[in-house]
Amino acid sequence: MKILILGTGGTIASAKTEDGYKAALSVEEVLDLAGIERHDGFEIESRDILNLDSTLLQPEDWETIGKAVFGAFGEYDGIIITHGTDTLAYTSSALSFMIRNPPVPVVLTGSMLPITEQGSDAPGNIKTALTFAKKGFPGVYVAFMGKIMLGTRVSKVHSTGPNAFQSINYPDVAYVKGEELVIRHRPRLSRGEPGFDPKIDSDVAYLRLTPGLSPEVFLAVANKAHGIILEGYGAGGIPYRGRDLLSAVSEVAREKPVVMTTQALHGGVDLMKYEVGRRALEAGVIPAGDMTKEATLVKLMWALGHTKNVDEVREIILTNVSDEIGKKS
Template identity: 40%
Template structure:
């Protein structure tokens, strides 16, 4: 039988009721006790490095999880990470960059209701995650609501429904149905994994709205090394912000011009307001990448280098299906 490490981090799946609302309270052992049938097809050990509502998850916690996986990598066949849903997509994307070329599955899951609730989705999600972890596929992914989504392609699109996550601009990798894994895109890495132990946390995001004060670009841009701008449609910057944008770029900051629209990605070549930005040094375009992947990939890239040419090369190197050309 496959040997799986269950990594518990808190979240709704492990929450209990309190006078002020749900809060993480169940241990990793208590989570595992809720799915005793897992023992029929795999061996499981548990570790609990965190016990947080995922609202409180930070890049430092992603590095902590990456370290747990690195230290235990040779002792287990796969890893299942229980995590709160609110930042689950960010963590899945971050781990896709922190643990690359993994021949072992890194499966993230969670729930919309606590695992000890009568009508919970948690037990099914957790069972599905263990089943997928034993299936032979590899890489970082999210298993949720019977769907398997690449770690760089997930977004939480529903706040309460059990089908909370959507694969953005990329097909689902598989489904779990009647205790079987139905693969659509088999994915098997080989060789030794590549672990990263550093992220640049000086990355920020600004979302364009009509009438945004001009000084907002400087207020945020001056305090970070990488700035992501969520623009409109396929991408562009209103004329009033161009001088501020140039000043930020001339200061050596990396700027990524993304889109607020979830599906189909950016294309700065379409309109004049976007086309004139394409040749500006230091400005990157994420194309069909998700916001979650754009944020975490920029942290990963800037944690490795600040040389503009190398930043561009790494940003445009596909990882775990994050970017299609």
């Protein structure tokens, strides 16, 4: 059995400098400091493809990572990506859409404390990722704090604590206890010939609905974007009293996709529940259902990379690709 570990930088590979923590270590150095054995009934190989704080990662880097993963499928039984935590959930979602039918486990992991610091969570997270890469099943996943989570369902929910990631509106896939892998839920992932489909359009605007958001601001932003995500309240809806944001959204939605997600962490969007939500549906808004914010953003970019037709984008957004969406409205 052969496992490939790809390094992209992040906190896990950071060292302290005069300017604060900075990604500096190779993935090989990270593995050495984590005490990972290269030959323990299986072989580990490593390769650095990036070495960046994940705040600096751009959508173009998702394709770089995806190419490295896809190109390794014929040679390795599992692939691990060490990654910074700030944008890890965006990358895991992007790889889930770009890489069709991965034949092996692809596991992203990182740490909240650098491997160079005492008490770092890096060794434990790497060992969790290794256990799933060896014993798990194909797909894109995130390993953190002993948990395995589906790549399209994970969000960062804490900025400093070690249990920083949570599976949203979806059960954890598995957990690791010692060397034991305990499966909790098998995702509904398609099977077939592996493919790589990295086409995206990153000209997407993400706006948070707040009391007083003016139609003029919305239109100014929408004018510069190919698609808009509106992060609404609760189950979803758009105000039309006073400042008539709904009319502005309706105007834009005829020409460009407007997708609604929610500021609430759990539960998702249900635009059929309230009158304000039903009016949003009538205006042409596309509901994100129970997708995470990260998956919603990346999926819209991926959809727009394939078509600019609003109806076709709507169909892609509402279609389950990598078990990222369940509830629809």
